Amino acid sequence: MDNIIEVTGLTKRFGDFVAVDNISFGVKKGEIFAFLGPNGAGKSTTIKILTTLLLPTQGKVIVNGFDVLKDKDNARKSFGIVFQDPSLDDDLTAYENMQLHAVLYSVPSGEIAQRIKDLLNFVELFDRKDSLVKTFSGGMKRRLEIARGLLHHPKILFLDEPTLGLDPQTRNHMWQYVQNLSKKEEMTVFFTTHYMEEAEKIAQRIAIIDKGKIIAIGTSEELKKQTATNSLEEAFLKLTGSAIRDEEASNIDKMRQHRQARRGGGR
Amino acid sequence: MNVIYILWLRQVKKYFRSRSRVIGSLAQPLLFLLAFGFGFGSVYSKAGGGNYIQFLAPGIIAMSVLFTSIFTGIEIIWDRQFGFLKETLVAPVSRFEIMLGRTLGGATVGAIQGVIVLLLTLIVGFRPASIFLLPFGFLFIFLIGVLFTSLGTAIASKLEDMQGFQLIMNFLIMPIFFLSGALFPLKGLPQIMEIITKIDPLTYGVDGLRGTLIGVSNFSLSLDFTVLAIVTSAFLLLGSYLFSKIQV
Numbered sequence: 001m002d003n004i005i006e007v008t009g010l011t012k013r014f015g016d017f018v019a020v021d022n023i024s025f026g027v028k029k030g031e032i033f034a035f036l037g038p039n040g041a042g043k044s045t046t047i048k049i050l051t052t053l054l055l056p057t058q059g060k061v062i063v064n065g066f067d068v069l070k071d072k073d074n075a076r077k078s079f080g081i082v083f084q085d086p087s088l089d090d091d092l093t094a095y096e097n098m099q100l101h102a103v104l105y106s107v108p109s110g111e112i113a114q115r116i117k118d119l120l121n122f123v124e125l126f127d128r129k130d131s132l133v134k135t136f137s138g139g140m141k142r143r144l145e146i147a148r149g150l151l152h153h154p155k156i157l158f159l160d161e162p163t164l165g166l167d168p169q170t171r172n173h174m175w176q177y178v179q180n181l182s183k184k185e186e187m188t189v190f191f192t193t194h195y196m197e198e199a200e201k202i203a204q205r206i207a208i209i210d211k212g213k214i215i216a217i218g219t220s221e222e223l224k225k226q227t228a229t230n231s232l233e234e235a236f237l238k239l240t241g242s243a244i245r246d247e248e249a250s251n252i253d254k255m256r257q258h259r260q261a262r263r264g265g266g267r
Numbered sequence: 268m269n270v271i272y273i274l275w276l277r278q279v280k281k282y283f284r285s286r287s288r289v290i291g292s293l294a295q296p297l298l299f300l301l302a303f304g305f306g307f308g309s310v311y312s313k314a315g316g317g318n319y320i321q322f323l324a325p326g327i328i329a330m331s332v333l334f335t336s337i338f339t340g341i342e343i344i345w346d347r348q349f350g351f352l353k354e355t356l357v358a359p360v361s362r363f364e365i366m367l368g369r370t371l372g373g374a375t376v377g378a379i380q381g382v383i384v385l386l387l388t389l390i391v392g393f394r395p396a397s398i399f400l401l402p403f404g405f406l407f408i409f410l411i412g413v414l415f416t417s418l419g420t421a422i423a424s425k426l427e428d429m430q431g432f433q434l435i436m437n438f439l440i441m442p443i444f445f446l447s448g449a450l451f452p453l454k455g456l457p458q459i460m461e462i463i464t465k466i467d468p469l470t471y472g473v474d475g476l477r478g479t480l481i482g483v484s485n486f487s488l489s490l491d492f493t494v495l496a497i498v499t500s501a502f503l504l505l506g507s508y509l510f511s512k513i514q515v
């Protein structure tokens with residue numbers, strides 16, 4: 001097997017709530033792999049476990065040959081990540097954020113300045129390099145985070161909704177860069193997105209997760225064939241249903257309110 | 268550049284960039300110095316204690332180092348809320364290095380603050396007894412800084428948000444300050460008070476500072492130093508252990 005990510009029977013519970021429910025899958029070396037699912041499906045939770053930020057309740061995760069529970073340091077050396085939520089230091093400048101990352105990931109000191117310059121130019125932030133990040137717009141912050149994620153060249157790159165809030169130009173630009181890097185350095189890419197056309201175009205294989213369970217896995221073609229649909233979006237909707245996920249939560253809330261109202265009335 | 272240095276630099280830069288924080292944290296020691304110094308000054312000297320400002324200044328310096336460094340340690344909570352903590356936690360460097368860089372940064376910030384307060388006390392009339400002991404005074408200032416930054420880090424590693432902060436302020440930091448002998452001499456205290464003051468690690472910091480700044484101390488300087496060094500190492504280890512257990 002030449003799987004660079006190997007997940008077996010992974011479960012994560014928060015109290016009684018099962019966020020990730022006994023999932024198993026593998027990602028091949030050099031592959032671009034998409035992890036799709038409705039809001040709250042468990043995508044970010046899975047990524048956090050794969051990147052040592054959260055401990056699993058159960059199951060085994062091997063990243064680049066290292067167990068993320070037993071060999072955290074080596075696992076951490078293997079990947080880079082762009083988080084879904086903000087992760088910049090707002091009180092530092094763009095350049096300082098990049099520099100800090102370069103040092104944390106031991107980018108050779110002779111290369112740091114050039115790489116930072118290239119990447120900041122790439123996301124068109126070089127002329128703002130000395131501005132504090134707190135003065136940036138949301139999209140600019142996102143672009144900086146992506147540039148930072150590409151600063152060291154990891155074996156595996158995790159991208160949790162990297163294109164959220166980015167304009168189409170930047171999105172295309174970014175994916176091109178990532179695809180090139182993946183080809184050139186045999187870098188594996190594991191990403192999530194809610195843009196189906198993005199997944200269809202970029203990902204070599206796709207897993208669809210819903211309510212913590214993987215319900216389908218395969219190439220975009222295979223998923224379409226399996227569901228007898230014409231686009232990944234249709235396949236996705238067919239597999240996960242078209243109900244909005246937050247509705248469930250608010251239904252439960254409604255039930256609670258009813259119950260409280262009844263209790264209140266009985267007094 | 269190395270990891271410890273860049274994390275140290277981050278703390279120091281952040282400190283100098285928040286001017287309101289610098290000024291705000293100087294106001295309190297100054298207020299204490301003026302209110303207590305001149306308020307109790309005559310009572311103190313009538314009781315045969317001598318010049319109260321001389322006695323008080325090292326205590327106030329210790330106080331400002333205590334507050335500044337504990338806050339810098341506790342800043343991890345902000346890093347967690349604003350998300351930056353994740354960036355350091357996934358990095359392929361040992362937790363101890365991260366902790367050490369942050370802590371030395373916090374201690375440096377605390378020490379800078381302590382030195383600024385020392386300069387302020389000069390204006391109010393404080394005079395160090397000996398120039399030669401001054402470097403040892405700085406050593407104590409820095410040790411107090413390391414000790415309480417690591418304590419702050421340890422505490423913050425267990426807190427999810429700022430909610431518990433008030434509790435810690437009132438039940439930990441304030442007692443540490445008030446029971447350290449920063450404001451009053453430790454001689455002739457009721458026994459229970461004396462025991463408590465001896466458990467308080469800041470007591471040895473204040474005492475060491477008095478020893479080096481005004482040449483008067485309760486314990487020997489080597490005892491002060493040894494106790495501080497041991498407690499500091501323990502908190503550093505505790506802090507990096509708790510820090511390594513953080514999940515986000």
Ligand SMILES: Nc1ncnc2c1ncn2[C@@H]1O[C@H](COP(=O)(O)OP(=O)(O)OP(=O)(O)O)[C@@H](O)[C@H]1O
Pocket residue numbers: 014017019037038039040041042043044045046084
């Ligand atoms: N720390 C936590 N404590 C309790 N519940 C959590 C925690 N983190 C996540 N959850 C829950 O786990 C579920 C999965 O969350 P996760 O963030 O993995 O979803 P996601 O698939 O990334 O969704 P999105 O597309 O909205 O980013 C959600 O129901 C969420 O409420």
Ligand SMILES: [Mg+2]
Pocket residue numbers: 043044045084160
């Ligand atoms: Mg998510």
